[in-house]
Amino acid sequence: MDLEKTPMFVVFDADAYFNSRTDSTVKPPKKYSLNSAGIIDETMSKNSDYSYTVYTDLELLKVRLKQIFKKKIIPGQPTMKNGKPLPYFVYDSIEVNVDNVKHVKEVLTLLNKSGYQAVGKIEWLEQSEMQSKMIQTVLGGIGAVSLFVAAIGIANTMVMSIYERTKEIGVLKVLGCDMGTIRNMFLLESTFIGLIGGLAGSLLSFGASYVINHFLKLEAVGIGMGSNISRIPSWLSLAALIFAALVGITAGIFPALKAMNMSPLAAIRNE
Numbered sequence: 001m002d003l004e005k006t007p008m009f010v011v012f013d014a015d016a017y018f019n020s021r022t023d024s025t026v027k028p029p030k031k032y033s034l035n036s037a038g039i040i041d042e043t044m045s046k047n048s049d050y051s052y053t054v055y056t057d058l059e060l061l062k063v064r065l066k067q068i069f070k071k072k073i074i075p076g077q078p079t080m081k082n083g084k085p086l087p088y089f090v091y092d093s094i095e096v097n098v099d100n101v102k103h104v105k106e107v108l109t110l111l112n113k114s115g116y117q118a119v120g121k122i123e124w125l126e127q128s129e130m131q132s133k134m135i136q137t138v139l140g141g142i143g144a145v146s147l148f149v150a151a152i153g154i155a156n157t158m159v160m161s162i163y164e165r166t167k168e169i170g171v172l173k174v175l176g177c178d179m180g181t182i183r184n185m186f187l188l189e190s191t192f193i194g195l196i197g198g199l200a201g202s203l204l205s206f207g208a209s210y211v212i213n214h215f216l217k218l219e220a221v222g223i224g225m226g227s228n229i230s231r232i233p234s235w236l237s238l239a240a241l242i243f244a245a246l247v248g249i250t251a252g253i254f255p256a257l258k259a260m261n262m263s264p265l266a267a268i269r270n271e
Contacts (some may be wrong), residue, residue, distance in 0.1 A: 007033045007034065007036070008034050008035070008036050009031040009033060010031065010032050011031055011032075012073075012075050013029040013075060013076075016028070017029050020194070032064065032068060034054060034056045034060070034061065034064060035056065035057070036056060036059050037055045037056045055260070062089060071085065072202070073085045078090055079089060081118020094112070096118075101125070101188065103121070103122075103203050104120050104121075104122040105122060134169075150194075150197060150247060151250060154190055154193050154194060154247070154248055154251035154254070157193065158189065158190050158193075158251070158255035158256070159255045161186075161189070161255070162186070162255055166262065169182065169264075170262070170263075173262075174264050179260045180260075182259055182260050183256045185256075186255055186256040186259050187256045189252065190248045190249060190251055190252025190255070192249070193248050193249060193252075194244045194247045194249070195244055196247065197241055197242075197244055197248075198243070201244070202240055202241065205237075206232060206237075209232050212230045213229055216229050225231075
C-alpha cells in the first residue's frame, strides 16, 4: 500500500465532536484529510495505546494546520498575552522510543541533564517485576510444601503396596527374580503415580488459566487492556511433568529398597 496516497480524516475539535454525538443541538466539527505516514500492524491489540494515535508527517501537519486555521488559534496551542496565536508551534511533550529496555535509564538520565523533565515506564516495569517476583516466591513456597506432601503421600502409598504384596514379592524372589528387577518395578510404579499427578495438575492449571483469562480479560477490556493475564508456556508444562516424575522416583526409592531387601522366606510365610 502506498502510504503517501492513503488519506485519513482527522477532527481537530475533539470537544465539539464528542458533544455532537450526545447533543443533537451541537453542530459536528469539520473533518480534514491528511496523508498517513504509517499504519499499525494488524497483529497489535485494538485496545492498545497505539489504537487512538494518528501518524502523519509533522511538517505536513504544520502546513495543514496553518491552512485550516490561518490566523485563528490552533487548538492545544498557547497564545500571547494579547490573545493572539503564537507565530510558532509549541510542544508540551515528546515521546522517545529506546531500542532496548536496558538503555531506558541511560536515556532518562541524559534527558534530565539536558533540562527536560523525563519520565519513563521503567519504574512501573520494575515495580511490576518486584511484585511478580514476590508472588512467584509465595507460590513457589506453596508449591514446595505441596511437593513435599505429595512425596510423602507417594512414599506412603508404595509402602502400603509392599505390605499388601509381601507374599507376591517373596514368590518372585524364590523363583529367582533379579533384585534389580523388583526394585525397578516399584520405582516404575511410583514414577507413574508422580507422572499422573503432574498431568492432572497441568490440566487443572490450564483450566484455571482459561477461566482467569476469560472472566478477568472481559473486565480489563473496559479499561483499555485486552491481553491475557495468565500464560502457561508449553516448556513449563513439559518441565512440570518431568519434575513430577522425578518426585515420584525419589519418593519410591525407600519402598523399592525395602522390597528388594525383604527376606523371601519371611515374605512367603506372611499372610
